[in-house]
């Protein structure tokens with residue numbers, strides 16, 4: 001019999017606990033990502049990790065049968081999703097998820113204070129957090145490259161959607177903190193389900209399967225830490241609201257990506273979000289990530 005080591009992410013916390021946790025997170029994040037390379041929107045340790053992957057490439061044993069099907073549908077689904085094979089659907093789905101992330105951080109990077117103008121620990125944390133998100137887009141791009149897709153472009157959303165994303169980080173904390181937290185939680189849920197999908201879709205491609213998992217792990221480890229960090233911005237009422245928001249948020253977001261319902265069990269993803277507590281995350285990933293003190297038993 002095993003005992004749960006962690007409490008629900010929705011566990012209440014005191015103001016004092018959250019102050020201490022921000023200090024603790026700030027220590028963690030500096031050693032985790034290494035030096036912030038602000039001009040490049042990058043972090044030294046993460047840059048080295050990506051370079052390792054690039055210098056040790058792996059390839060599909062059998063190249064994609066129909067790369068044009070990917071290029072036709074990756075920005076917008078043009079074909080009927082049912083007509084596409086699961087590999088193509090998975091890759092266009094990955095792109096669309098990552099694209100949302102990219103658009104969100106692009107808008108935020110220009111409006112949040114840079115490190116020289118970050119006077120509070122929360123601002124410094126947020127700056128590094130955004131740099132990590134840019135690293136994730138590079139890792140996603142590397143996943144697509146690994147599958148032979150070297151003509152992928154990161155395309156902006158429609159102008160009004162871009163505007164919405166740009167306005168979001170300017171909202172006051174009491175409006176912004178709960179959706180920002182639920183978005184991070186949705187990321188972890190998606191990545192955990194994607195990890196299992198790799199086993200199914202890439203059963204005949206063991207090297208690429210292992211590589212995509214390694215690339216995804218780099219992202220997921222950061223996202224687990226982001227979940228705790230964004231949770232730490234939220235008080236007792238906000239955390240209850242966050243739990244209520246999981247279902248509508250996940251539903252809305254995944255409805256916008258036509259691939260998702262063909263590849264994933266969305267009700268299970270919603271349930272996983274509502275009950276998230278770190279206990280299902282492998283210990284070696286937790287060891288490289290960060291969990292708020294009040295979520296530890």
Ligand SMILES: [Fe+2]
Nearest residue numbers: 101133136223
């Ligand atoms: Fe991310």
Ligand SMILES: [Fe+2]
Nearest residue numbers: 184187223226
């Ligand atoms: Fe994140």
